[in-house]
Structures are given as C-alpha cells and as structure tokens.
Amino acid sequence: MPNLEVHKGISKERTNNDFEELHKWMDEATAYLGPNHRLERHFFTEEYKDFIKSKWGEKAVVEWLFHIAIDNLETANKFAVEIYNSAYAGVEVNFEGKEIKSCKFRKDYPNSSNFTTYEKK
Numbered sequence: 001m002p003n004l005e006v007h008k009g010i011s012k013e014r015t016n017n018d019f020e021e022l023h024k025w026m027d028e029a030t031a032y033l034g035p036n037h038r039l040e041r042h043f044f045t046e047e048y049k050d051f052i053k054s055k056w057g058e059k060a061v062v063e064w065l066f067h068i069a070i071d072n073l074e075t076a077n078k079f080a081v082e083i084y085n086s087a088y089a090g091v092e093v094n095f096e097g098k099e100i101k102s103c104k105f106r107k108d109y110p111n112s113s114n115f116t117t118y119e120k121k
Contacts, residue, residue, distance in 0.1 A: 001035070001071050010070065011063045019063045022056050026067055042068050096120070 002010075004027070008018035029037035041048060044065070052060050073091060080087040089108035094101045105116040 001038075002074055007067050007070070010066065014066070015059050015063065017059070019056065019060055022052065022060050022063060023067060026064065038068075038071065042071065044068075 004020070004023055007023040008020050011023070012018040026041045027037060029040040033039060041064075048064070049061055052064050077087045086107070088105045090106040092102075092104040092106070094103075099120070101120050103118045107114060107116065
C-alpha cells in the first residue's frame with residue numbers, strides 16, 4: 001500500500017493541503033491489524049463521511065475516497081503481477097460529468113498491445 005508520504009503528496013498536488021492528519025487517522029489500525037487495516041476506515045459509509053467532513057472539511061471527504069481508491073489500485077496491480085506475471089504500467093480514468101467515461105490500461109511488456117481501453121457507449 002502507498003505510505004503516508006505518497007498519500008500526502010497526492011493530496012498536496014490535488015488540493016494544496018497534504019491532509020496528513022486524515023491519512024494518519026485512516027491508517028491507524030495498521031499498528032494492530034497490519035495489512036488488514038483496511039477493514040477500518042477504508043470503505044464508504046455516511047457515518048465516516050459525516051465524521052471526516054465535520055473534522056477536516058468537505059475536501060477531506062474527497063481525499064479519503066482517493067486514499068481508498070489508490071490503495072486498492074496498488075493492491076490490484078500487485079495481484080496482477082502475481083496472477084499474470086506482469087502488471088499495468090499505468091491506468092487512466094476519464095470522467096464525463098459525474099460518471100466514468102473511459103478507462104485506459106497501459107501495458108509495457110513484450111508481446112502485448114500497448115493499451116487496453118474501455119469506452120462507455
């Protein structure tokens with residue numbers, strides 16, 4: 001999973017705020033659950049959303065969800081390496097309004113086309 005510095009850096013680039021306290025709060029359970037820490041605070045509930053909004057503001061809710069998404073993308077990539085003996089070099093998600101318009105997966109390994117693309121019809 002990405003470490004604190006990665007999560008802070010991504011938030012800083014997106015919002016000009018590293019949301020360090022939020023990211024630390026999200027990963028507190030690592031101390032006693034290890035990799036299973038995602039059983040806490042790493043899924044959407046209205047209660048979590050309301051708590052985060054009241055403590056750190058509306059932008060923090062978005063950063064919380066991106067933290068979860070980025071953790072899961074990295075985990076999916078690790079599983080891809082194990083299952084397919086390779087992984088994607090990049091993932092690009094494009095939105096149209098509030099919905100996903102397309103996903104492009106870039107591959108940098110021999111004997112493959114460079115991209116796999118899903119495009120919403």
